[in-house]
Amino acid sequence: xxxxxxxxxxxxxxxxxxxxxxxxxxxxxxxxxxxxxxxxxxxxxxxxxxxxxxxxxxxxxxxxxxxxxxxxxxxxxxxxxxxxxxxxxxxxxxxxxxxxxxxxxxxxxxxxxxxxxxxxxxxxxxxxxxxxxxxxxxxxxxxxxxxxxxxxxxxxxxxxxxxxxxxxxxxxxxxxxxxxxxxxxxxxxxxx
Numbered sequence: 001x002x003x004x005x006x007x008x009x010x011x012x013x014x015x016x017x018x019x020x021x022x023x024x025x026x027x028x029x030x031x032x033x034x035x036x037x038x039x040x041x042x043x044x045x046x047x048x049x050x051x052x053x054x055x056x057x058x059x060x061x062x063x064x065x066x067x068x069x070x071x072x073x074x075x076x077x078x079x080x081x082x083x084x085x086x087x088x089x090x091x092x093x094x095x096x097x098x099x100x101x102x103x104x105x106x107x108x109x110x111x112x113x114x115x116x117x118x119x120x121x122x123x124x125x126x127x128x129x130x131x132x133x134x135x136x137x138x139x140x141x142x143x144x145x146x147x148x149x150x151x152x153x154x155x156x157x158x159x160x161x162x163x164x165x166x167x168x169x170x171x172x173x174x175x176x177x178x179x180x181x182x183x184x185x186x187x188x189x190x191x192x
Contacts, residue, residue, distance in 0.1 A: 002061035009060070014038050015071040016057055019091040020079075024049040030094055030128045058088070068104055075099060085153055086121040088112055090134075100125050101139075109134045117164055120153045124166075133166035142168050150176055 017036035021029040035044045042048050058078030059069045071077050075093035080086070090109065092100055100109060113123045114136045123134040124142075131142040131151065145151060149168050152175075156165045169176035 002056065004056065004060045005063045011072065012039075012041075013070070013072040014041055015075065015093065016055060016077050017042065017052075019077050019093060020055065022049055022051050024051050029091070029126070065108075068108070074105065076105070086116070086119065087151075088116065088121070088123045090123070090125045092125060092127050094128060097127050110136065120164065122151065122153055122166060124151060131168070135164055135166065137163060140166060142166065152176065152179060 014036055017033045017038070018031065019029060021027060022033065025033075025035075027033050032038065033042075035042055035048065037043055042052070057071060058080055059065060059071060062078075062080075065078065068074060069076070069078055075096040076099065077091040079089045079091065081089065090100055092098075100106065109123055109125070113134045116123050117136050125132040125134060125139075129144045129146075131145045133140040133142055133151070142151065145168055148171055150171065152167055152169055154165045154167055155162050157163075167175075169179075
């Protein structure tokens, strides 16, 4: 687990208790946890699930992102996954859907996408179970991504040569099985 950036803390923020799923207690993404009082925090703190105890959002752990990504202000929670293909996920509060497309957030996400493209990493915006891939040259709607599906970075031929693309594949899709055979473990999967 990455250390918390000096000067940053959760403070009064409880947005992760709404946006993140908690498998241990069957809490789906996008709804408030029954154990959270949004104004006061976790009502079972000290006895809360291990997933919650171990969770730190990207704002807390990445000194390279600015105050604009404070979840209390932007109503988005950033997370990083490093298994398979690295992924920056942007979990958007349903009450603020589309905020990520506005300045300064969209420009920042494009900057992240350009940096990610060098290593075929992904920048994925989550609005509930609906995913949008932020690529250097475009945003691509991926639709609803199920837990058993995988988000895979590929290459396609464009007018100006090869460019990155992102597709959603089922675990039994021959294209996914071919990728898996070439490079275990799988490239990336949908968050729970």
